[in-house]
Amino acid sequence: MKRTAPLITRDDQFFWDGVAAGELRLQRCARCNRMRHPPAPVCPFCHSLDWRVDRASGRGTLYSYVIPRHTPIESGGDPVVVALIELEEGARLVSNLSGAAIDEIRNGMPVEVFFADFENGLRLHQFRPARR
Amino acid sequence: MASAIPDRALIAGIGQTEFSRNSGRSELQLAAEASLAALDDAGLEPADVDGMVTYTLDSSGELELMRIVGVKELSYYSRAPYGGAATCAVVMHAAAAIAAGAANVVLIYRAFNERSGRRFGLPQGPAQVSPSGSFWWRWYIPFGLDTPAKWAALHFQRYMHAYGVTNEDFGHYSVACRSYAAANPNAYFYQRPITLEEHQNSRWIVEPVLRLLDCCQESDGGVALVITGRERARDLRRPPARIAAAAQCALWGGDIVSDYYHDDIAGMPEIGAIGRQLWTQSGLRPRDIQAAMLYDHFSPIVFMHLEEFGFCGRGEARDFIQSGNIGPGGSLPVNTHGGLLGEAYIHGVNHINEAVRQLRGAAVNQVSDVEHVLVSAGMSGLILGRWS
């Protein structure tokens, strides 16, 4: 399957390096300890330029979802579900949900991260229903 | 701090080309035709123009347009970002320039071949994602979230979830605006009304939020406005419209087309903030507005506009619309030209022309006794008033 590669900037290189390594990484301020996502070079709360990377648990809930029917991306099977995930650390991020029947998808359902490999060596973070 | 904008400037003239799916001419020519029509409507000459405002996305440069229509000297020019969010911002920029004495006659233009040229509705690649213009889109495109319909639907689904609103509920807006368009000879969908059944039978664009008949058109065309100071009202050819209030808003955590990061995304807090500015500037309240032109790239956003401005309560837009309030004779006729769904998608500016026609008493779906019209585009808004 083919996906469009992300446009990576200097400010979010760490995130995509994490995805390539099979880790979901979040940025945390080294001074006030607050998490921020999408990544930013400055802490919007205390303005510190110093930050560190935490490994996210990969657990969260489905906050919103849609199923694009016009100009969908190639899936090779079931239609791709686009998901807005709320991680348990508080960040929201856009990804895909797979492994759930469409009529079972509900806002608030527990989900967990996994990583999928696409054409041209592209690895992306994906989500599936959390295993009990 | 009190705004210096209210009632210092007027919309003196409006102009437009025909709206189509293939204009057969350049975007620059469309901009020039609309601009000359607006100046003629105002009874002013290109040589009177000393200010210009357009969208950052517009392909016609100020210098080019000056050269071909004969504008001699500009003392003010600016552009407003974020696509359709600029709809009312261009008027705010012009009114602010006039209130500040930076210009006397400002020409606003927006023209494109959005259907026969670059279509916004098709997937956007990474090359079209510029860091300044669309900051967070790069986070979405790898996951197949690559069109305005998809970005917006992922936000709107949360609104549906919060208030139990269905796609069929959205269809009532589509039916209402297509009914207005059916009576408007300038509308692309003139004499082509739709039923709720046709809406429900139209194909999914983004399930479970948007069907085809929830989505605006893609259009070719141009629209222009002329803004001048209130002291020039006597010199004008047609009755002007008062600019009673004009506002822009961006909020921390906000995004373009989508809205995923505010604590609660079952609304549009930018519109709420625009509303507070408009009511404060104008001293008016929702009950003082006789008609509204609301940016309707997709039908659900009209619901959020109605609620954020206080025309109805949270989650009540469904009932407000189904009770007939936005239709002919209702308490708040909305998008009486047919909106972006029914008339054309000229990036929102055609809404302002319709507001001016309503205030002049010259609209095809004329509302009776119009004193004030509210125009809104998500990150900018206006209240226009009848000149007397």
Ligand SMILES: [Zn+2]
């Ligand atoms: Zn900090």
